[in-house]
Structure formats: C-alpha cells, structure tokens
Amino acid sequence: MALLDVHLRARLRAYALDVALTIGPETVALVGPSGAGKTTVLRTIAGLRGADGGHVRLDGTPWLDTAARVDLPPERRSVGLVFQEYALFPHMTVAANVAFAHGDDPATMLARFGVGHLADARPGTLSGGERQRVALARALARDPQVLLLDEPLAALDTHTRATVRDELDALLGDLGIPTLLVTHDFRDAAVLADRVAVIVDGRIRQTGTAAELVSAPADAFVASFTGATVVRGVATPDGRGGARVALDDGGVLTAATAAAGRVSVAVHPWDVRVTTDPPRPGDGGGVIAGSAGRLVPEGGRVRVRVGCLVAELEADAAAALGGAAGAGETLYATVAPERVRLFAHDPAAVATPARTVTDPSGGRPAFAARRPGEPA
Ligand SMILES: Nc1ncnc2c1ncn2[C@@H]1O[C@H](COP(=O)(O)OP(=O)(O)OP(=O)(O)O)[C@@H](O)[C@H]1O
Numbered sequence: 001m002a003l004l005d006v007h008l009r010a011r012l013r014a015y016a017l018d019v020a021l022t023i024g025p026e027t028v029a030l031v032g033p034s035g036a037g038k039t040t041v042l043r044t045i046a047g048l049r050g051a052d053g054g055h056v057r058l059d060g061t062p063w064l065d066t067a068a069r070v071d072l073p074p075e076r077r078s079v080g081l082v083f084q085e086y087a088l089f090p091h092m093t094v095a096a097n098v099a100f101a102h103g104d105d106p107a108t109m110l111a112r113f114g115v116g117h118l119a120d121a122r123p124g125t126l127s128g129g130e131r132q133r134v135a136l137a138r139a140l141a142r143d144p145q146v147l148l149l150d151e152p153l154a155a156l157d158t159h160t161r162a163t164v165r166d167e168l169d170a171l172l173g174d175l176g177i178p179t180l181l182v183t184h185d186f187r188d189a190a191v192l193a194d195r196v197a198v199i200v201d202g203r204i205r206q207t208g209t210a211a212e213l214v215s216a217p218a219d220a221f222v223a224s225f226t227g228a229t230v231v232r233g234v235a236t237p238d239g240r241g242g243a244r245v246a247l248d249d250g251g252v253l254t255a256a257t258a259a260a261g262r263v264s265v266a267v268h269p270w271d272v273r274v275t276t277d278p279p280r281p282g283d284g285g286g287v288i289a290g291s292a293g294r295l296v297p298e299g300g301r302v303r304v305r306v307g308c309l310v311a312e313l314e315a316d317a318a319a320a321l322g323g324a325a326g327a328g329e330t331l332y333a334t335v336a337p338e339r340v341r342l343f344a345h346d347p348a349a350v351a352t353p354a355r356t357v358t359d360p361s362g363g364r365p366a367f368a369a370r371r372p373g374e375p376a
Pocket residue numbers: 011012013014032033034035036037038039040041184
C-alpha cells in the first residue's frame with residue numbers, strides 16, 4: 001500500500017515551517033490562509049525547492065533526506081503536478097503539452113478526461129474547465145505514484161468549479177494514490193479529501209475528516225475555517241460547570257463548558273435559532289438581539305444576520321420570520337449551550353473571515369462557501 005511520508009522543516013521569511021504528514025492511498029487536503037506554507041510543502045515534495053531539514057519518502061524510498069544528503073531532482077520523483085495556473089505551454093498544442101510530460105499516448109489520456117477533441121487546440125483558446133482537464137491529463141500521463149494539486153479549481157467560475165470538482169472527486173477515487181491537494185477553500189477540501197490538515201504559519205493546527213473539524217475544531221481558527229462565525233467576549237463561570245459570555249458586539253451566549261476571561265466564541269450558522277419574539281426570561285439561555293439583515297438563499301437554505309451572528313435556517317423557518325428579515329425589525333438569536341464553542345482568545349481567528357459551510361448532517365457535508373469579504 002502506497003505511503004508518502006513527509007516531514008519538512010524550512011526557514012521562511014516570517015516563520016519556521018515544520019510540517020509532518022503521512023498520506024496513504026487517499027486524498028489529503030492542506031488548507032490554510034494565504035502565506036501559511038501550503039505551496040512550499042507541495043513544491044518541496046515535488047523537488048522544486050529544498051528544505052533545511054526533514055525527509056520525503058515514498059514507501060520507504062527517500063526522495064529527500066537532509067541528514068543522508070539525499071535530494072532527488074524533480075524528474076526522479078514520480079509525481080504528477082497540477083498548479084494553480086495549469087502551467088500549460090501556450091505555444092504547444094494540447095496534445096503536445098500532454099506528450100511533453102512523456103505520455104506515450106496523449107490521445108487516450110485526453111479522451112479519458114473528455115477533451116480528446118481539443119488535441120490540436122492551443123491552451124489560450126480553451127476555457128478554464130478545459131484547461132484544468134488538460135492539466136490533469138498531463139499530470140497523469142506519466143502514471144505517477146503521487147499526485148500533487150495546487151489550487152486546481154481556483155481559476156474556475158462557480159458553476160464550472162462544481163462540475164470539475166465532482167469529476168476530480170471521481171478521478172481521485174479511481175486513482176487511489178497518495179494525493180496532496182492544496183486549497184484555500186474548505187468546501188473543496190470537504191468534497192475532495194478524505195482528511196483535511198489545517199496549516200497556519202507553517203504548523204499544522206489540526207488534521208481530521210471535514211466533519212470532525214466542523215464538529216470538534218481544535219481552536220478558533222479551525223472553527224472559523226470550517227464556517228463558524230467567531231466573535232469575542234468575556235466569559236464568567238455560571239457556577240454549574242458552564243459559562244455566560246458577554247459578547248463585545250452585544251448580547252450574551254451561554255456555553256456548556258467552563259471558561260473565565262477573554263474568549264473567542266465560535267458558532268456555526270446552522271446552530272443558531274432565530275425568533276421574532278424574545279425568549280422567555282426564565283429560559284436562562286443567552287440571547288442576541290439585532291436588526292435583521294437580508295435573507296440570503298444558500299444551497300436550499302437561507303442565511304440571515306442577527307447582530308453579530310449569522311444564522312442558517314431551513315426555508316420554512318425563514319418563512320416563519322415573515323417580513324421581519326430585511327425590514328430591519330429586531331430578531332432574536334439563540335444557541336444551545338452545547339453548541340457554543342469557547343476558545344482561548346485568538347485574534348487570527350477573528351481577522352480571517354469565515355468560510356461558510358452548510359449543515360454537515362448526513363455523511364459528507366454539502367458545503368456552500370462564501371469568499372472572504374463577501375457579505376454573509
Ligand atoms: N524561498 C523562500 N524563502 C523565504 N520565504 C519564502 C520562500 N518562499 C516562500 N516564502 C514565504 O513563505 C511563506 C509561505 O508561502 P507559501 O507560498 O508556501 O504560502 P501558501 O500557503 O501557499 O500561500 P497562498 O495560499 O497565498 O499561495 C510566505 O510568507 C512566503 O513569502
């Protein structure tokens with residue numbers, strides 16, 4: 001069974017990268033913010049840059065071992081690479097691009113990816129989705145033992161992206177070779193990867209299935225990356241093993257876990273309940289009151305902002321709000337205490353806008369991502 005064993009140390013401009021990963025015949029997504037070191041890891045595995053320490057081994061055979069002074073050139077490492085920009089040679093035809101990767105049979109490879117009819121075309125005349133398929137055909141032409149994908153869907157529009165993502169998902173399942181996929185997008189990671197590793201400043205914060213990261217994030221950054229809204233507040237123990245958190249932006253949440261002092265609070269949008277009437281005082285839970293934002297449809301559900309939280313509702317729950325949303329009326333958001341996650345205060349988690357994810361119930365989650373900076 002194929003096993004890619006990676007441990008890399010490298011001094012980068014702003015931090016020291018130190019990453020260990022073992023990848024069996026599976027797809028592992030390396031996700032994290034810009035500058036976290038994702039591309040550096042991928043390029044080092046491919047042999048396109050060196051490391052200050054560590055190793056890369058495939059089934060025990062070293063491609064890189066700084067202690068033993070082994071550092072195979074890229075062409076002696078059996079990797080297929082797909083870069084962000086597809087890196088096709090613009091002056092060559094599609095067929096020549098694939099043949100260049102010394103595939104003996106570019107026509108068969110292209111046909112396999114549904115782009116056989118484009119063999120004589122120049123890359124500049126292809127759509128993003130077509131270029132992506134050609135790049136995959138080229139990456140796989142040498143029958144590599146390891147596949148490295150750097151933001152393979154980044155250049156595609158939303159519609160093409162969903163289609164190509166599904167194709168890629170099927171392909172990766174068929175290939176069954178160690179595959180490392182670099183992406184900014186938690187949704188892509190959740191669909192394509194068996195495991196997701198979250199990297200920040202050159203260190204892996206957490207590795208798990210997408211559903212594990214959603215249900216048990218190790219820290220506020222991971223929570224925000226999986227789609228949680230992260231806000232700040234001050235926690236006071238409630239004397240019953242939980243805590244009451246006064247949020248900086250107004251409102252109170254109660255948590256089932258104990259905490260005291262400044263905290264980051266992570267809440268997934270699908271755990272937020274929204275009502276037009278305030279909860280009864282005797283309910284004891286926290287509440288956030290806020291003027292309702294617009295209702296925004298998202299993947300069969302509806303999102304609405306209430307104060308500092310974003311709620312994701314079933315269509316009928318949204319309909320029950322009547323005209324309150326969008327009309328600027330006051331709505332009330334509540335969250336079950338066991339769904340309020342408290343973390344040591346982490347400014348990075350708040351500074352990075354959450355990627356949004358829809359309810360992960362039912363096996364592999366269906367994700368709906370919002371780009372950083374887009375309104376919730
Ligand atoms: N040769 C180098 N020497 C020193 N620092 C470097 C070198 N190459 C990259 N860096 C720095 O290392 C950090 C990680 O870069 P890298 O490209 O791996 O990040 P990334 O996670 O892939 O980011 P993005 O998502 O924006 O592509 C960046 O701050 C980059 O400026």
